[in-house]
Amino acid sequence: AQSVSQHNHHVILSEAASLELGCNYSYGGTVNLFWYVQYPGQHLQLLLKYFSGDPLVKGIKGFEAEFIKSKFSFNLRKPSVQWSDTAEYFCAVILPHSSASKIIFGSGTRLSIRP
């Protein structure tokens, strides 16, 4: 079955530190990839997405992610985190041409930023 793995369950960083959250998926064909963020008490929001083209995609709030097809990975990065980045981050995939736009989410990574 298709799955999405996020190996870091909880990451704690100090402000201004660099961030990299890992994401791997298990599907051999073309996929559409996403990172969603859930700030405390708020809705799930889309951070960035990759469908095709440049494997380095930029999202909102200074986040970026790199798609590496050979590694089945789509890691999220930010050069310098802020306290306001404290949130839960979810990697997700959609299999194109499926009959439903079913998003398959990873289990999430909780990011805590020390002021």
Add this chain to the structure above:
Amino acid sequence: DAGVTQSPTHLIKTRGQQVTLRCSPISGHKSVSWYQQVLGQGPQFIFQYYEKEERGRGNFPDRFSARQFPNYSSELNVNALLLGDSALYLCASHGGGSNYEQYFGPGTRLTVT
């Protein structure tokens, strides 16, 4: 423009009862999906509806059902509630097409006691 709205915000039910959750998509969006998010896990796909027809179903028992109305709003029904049904139920809407971008509502927190 209003985003995706869901009601109620919170709900407490006892085992064996039935519950109905409601969702209104973004204006102009014809597709609604439902997800269950258990504490500490990512959301799990339950259903997708497009133009009032079921387009997809996740690995959930028949106790879970849904429907979509002519105005594209949707209801999720869960019968014979179990303790394990306690979760945040999320609704997402999208306009269809190939961009796959879905917009999530705030969710309904269901607690089964």
